[in-house]
Amino acid sequence: MSNFQFIKDLSIKNKILVIVMFTGFLAMAAGFVAIARIEIDNVRKVTRENLVLNAKLIGDYCVVPLVFGDKTQAGEALARINFLETVEEGYLYDDKGVLFARYPDSLDSVKPPVPGEESSLSFSKGIFIVQEPILFKGEKLGLIYLKANDSEIKSQIRRISLTFSLLAVVLLILSYILAWRMQKMVSAPIMHLAKLTGAISKNHDLSMQVEQHGNDEVGFLYEQFNNMLSQLLKREIERDKALDEIRDLNASLERKVAERTELLESANKELESFSYSVSHDLRAPLRHINGYLELLQKKNSEQLDEKGKHYISSIYEASNHMGHLIDDLLNFSRSGRAELKPDNIDMNKAVRDALMILDNDIKGRNIVWDINSLPFVHADYSMIRQVWVNLLGNAVKYTKFREVAYISVGWSEVNGEYVFFVKDNGAGFDSNYAQKLFGVFQRLHSNEEFEGTGIGLANVRQVIKRHGGRTWAEGEVDKGAVFYFTLPKKIGEKKDD
Amino acid sequence: MIELKKILLAEDNPKDVELTLEALEDSMMANRVVVVKDGVETLEYLRMQGAWAGREPGLPSVLLLDIKMPRMDGIEVLREIRSDPALKFLPVVMLTSSREDKDLLNSYYLGVNAYVVKPVNFGGFIDAVKQLGIFWGLVNEVPPENK
Structure with missing residues (x-):
């Protein structure tokens, strides 16, 4: 060949x-x-x-x-x-x-x-x-x-x-002349087509068409070429239409987002001033109650009998509980609104600091700790520390009736996520209500048995959710409980790059 | 004997006033306390205007300033004081229930001398106010008055 x-x-x-x-x-x-x-x-x-x-x-x-x-x-x-x-x-x-x-x-x-x-x-x-x-x-x-x-x-x-x-x-x-004529007949239409294609791609004008040619193969080619052009044109028109629609949608979406953002911002501002009022105005009457109770105890205790003194201590307890509720609610609303400031943080330090904060609750208790060495994660330090405070605080609290409390902290890596857990041998819970645990004001134990506000775990869930993680718990009544939370590993690695 | 300077307490809530005075009573300083009900009155006292036009001249040793008050709040009062050449160096202590970052930052930005959050627990409150009274009323040396 x-x-x-x-x-x-x-x-x-x-x-x-x-x-x-x-x-x-x-x-x-x-x-x-x-x-x-x-x-x-x-x-x-x-x-x-x-x-x-x-x-x-x-x-x-x-x-x-x-x-x-x-x-x-x-x-x-x-x-x-x-x-x-x-x-x-x-x-x-x-x-x-x-x-x-x-x-x-x-x-x-x-x-x-x-x-x-x-x-x-x-x-x-x-x-x-x-x-x-x-x-x-x-x-x-x-x-x-x-x-x-x-x-x-x-x-x-x-x-x-x-x-x-x-x-x-x-x-x-003669044959040369004939051939010349013939080649013109065959190659001229092809050259014409090539020139037109060039013009189309140069001017981006799909509305051009080749004028009809005889019924031979070139004619068929022209026809198919024209078909292709009109299909391309149709598609281009459709695409332009779709693009216009997308543009319109985007514009209206942006408008909506701007409107919503404005609404959200004003709602957020309202919420902020609301929680500000709560922190200031709800605390003041509590402080007054406590103040007058103390004055009563100090200056008028001789006039009170045992019953009176019991009433006073009950009022005192109630107002203290109210104070904790207000503090926890404020924390909860703050951790929901505050800007996330993620950083590469040492989980070991977060746990250590949390235990330091819980020092008062741990003092005098017989607790066997089993805390594994934990990894670095990409997260907001103060928020994650609060998560550990809540989870470890719960573990300490719910094992208070155990002669020896066993509390372990560990982690594993599953499908690109860090899974952390806190395990205790405390009062546990009815696993049928596991989902309720993380709701605001949801409690599975009486306040008499275990004091608490029912906000701690809601706070945990909120913080972990904002970090792109999940929370869940396993437990059995009187056998203990395990609380899990995950943090995506990806973000942490990004930081290392 | 040198005449001890006044302690100015700006507080709109009478119960807070009463409890604060109770706390200061123990350290025998209650009689030195002058109470004003809001921000406007605070400035009137300091500038000897309005109801306070006829008071004895001289600035207090310290201003215990609540933040949330009617008419003019504590932060605005602080700003006014720090921008007034005659009041500029007056020791100001915020005494408030607010632990909000915003209030803390604003106060320190405007040049507050101390920021005390009223403890919910009365024992703590008494201690805090007592210490405040002793420190700012007795220990602390005030700047010479700008005449």
């Missing part, structure tokens, strides 16, 4: 030229060979026939001289071959086969050929030899022997060749 590589690289125009001209040339050459063969055969046949005929005619002229033995007259009769262009020599033999006359006379010195008996015609080395017996009334009088050249055939071949050469030149010119 590599022999045809050069054809592949030719332009279509030149390919067509080459193919058409080559085909024309081949057809012409084949025609030339065929016609030349037939023509030459024909000439040869005619030459032979003429030769035989002439030999017979001249033989007829020689009958009388042979009968009368007149050699002069025989020579004259034989000299008629002079009129025959191709016959070069002629010999006349008598009935005994003895040379009777010859032509031309210049050949006298040359030994005459020895004739055969029968009529025969042979051709070799461009020379025809014919011999014909001369008969008169059924009796053989002698034999005529003629020698002729093939100049007739040669000149015929020359004539044919010349004609064909002329014809070939004319035909080649």
